[in-house]
Amino acid sequence: MFKVKTLNNISVYGLERLPRDRYEVASDIQNPDALMVRSADLHKAEIPASVKAIGRAGAGTNNIPVAAMSARGVPVFNAPGANANAVKELVLASMLLAARNIAPALEFVRGLEGSEDELHKLVEDGKKNYVGFELPGRSLGVIGLGAIGVKVANAALELGMEVYGYDPAMTVHNAWQLNSGVRQALSVDDLVSKSQFISVHVPLLDATRKLINAERIRLMKKPGVVLNFARAEIVDEDAVLAALAAGTMRAYACDFPSGKFKGNPKVIATPHLGASTGEAEDNCAIMVADQLREFLESGNVRNSVNFPEAVMPLPAGKQRLSIVNANVPNMVGQITTALAQHHINIADLLNKSRGELAYTLVDVDQAIPAELVADIAKIKGVLATRVIVS
Template identity: 35%
Template structure:
């Protein structure tokens, strides 16, 4: 059987697929070569993608022999799940494989905001010694607001609690006795607005849907504390980028850490890139060696399970 991998996959997963006996064709740039992808895909039993490959009805119709789609990550907004279900093609994701890495990214963002060591280093190298300017503040007793309370938020909360932070969360799909509330000590906010008003840092952990698109907009920024930061490691489009720029430039909020954008990569003339207190990273929150190894191995093994007639524990449809 043949498997087509259209985006970056760690070598461990590729080696595992070959060890399991599959013929693997790997082109990490294929997601950007649509016509070539449409020509190739009918020849494969499985397709493995990340977040750039658009798995829509057109591609699924072309994938006449596909029996499973593997997603190297957890975001699914690039995959038409309804169309896959209609064609009886299971879609599997790398459930929780990168959750620790994303949680650590959030901690790194908060530490950078409170103690900007890279800025201090650059300032010292320019010949300055401004101890007062780089005094910083403690995370201890600050409030972290988690928008969405899934597994990433659970792991983030545990780490924030270890720093002495107060953690609150908002998620209309989480019940009072779910793990993150009952076992992690997160306080539940009654509304998103309540969370925004209380938090020093707001970290977003929800999928991009019609309901969450631009949910963080000028009205929401106006509810935040002037020293608060937004951290988005979930999906571009949840934060209204123009409204964010305006909120930071007007002093309504202190800044933001954006790992995901509506259009990736960021354009050179993007207003986001012109604001120093909006820190940008190239969609790397879950991109550590450990997380990518786990992701690649999990997807490889679950694709193999489906191709041999089993049901994946990571199936989303």
């Protein structure tokens, strides 16, 4: 039996992926093998030594101490793309809100008072203040062509917009999904200079903090619209406020309300609704539950933010060693030497690395003695070891 502790309400469709005959799932489990989390802040929590994996039912992992988990040999899984359609729809809605001045127009209508004739006159006199524009022929730059960015770019192209994309780390899989009509930008500055709308879909890293700043806002086609449904810190809020006040930016749409923006009619702020659809929550839970189950039962790693992708079939009748270690020379040599010393023949072996971490799966035809596991655990640089039985 595997024990999985949930730290938030997880969609039942995800929990159903963990069969009851092999999994105990609850919010109050002691010594869990894995954690499933949505928004709970694990930086402030004590993560038990028994934890072998953490699954985040969403894309971002800012609420998880990933570096500390890497040092313990614990993979952190997420659900990239599971909420992509939900975020795409919110981005498109915000583009339309900005283009047609819908948010301030709604506020205007809510404040109307008087008789039917008076209201009619007020509407006719006031509507000129909310004249907008249509999207076909306007330019959109999409920074980050992952699952969400690709969907946004493709949808905008279908709306008749001129779309530019930039992502130096774009995967082959996402490239196949991208409409050939999306034009390639050579850099962020190149993309910004060609775009009236900019939508950012990148993780928050040191390199992306304040990626959209005063200098880049000045490069935009006027009046610009910035759409930020990634992370608040990717956009310099002070630079946005200055541009909105100067009229060089038409609107700022984001999923991260801030005190700086309170009451600003040119800011369209939603309360972190990007993945807040029933479908997205179900998809995220299903994806991360499947990944946790595959790791616990076979050691395979898919969609981890800190481990390399490592997938090797586990045939019936085999036993498998799962080893996490520092990515330094001669680790595989030391592991195979230990196997030889215990007269264990290797049936199959997979070794992958990512940054400072390496991950090895070794399949054998016979029972793995506890002494062998102990010897491998003693090798300098080994972070975690586990025996898996098919």
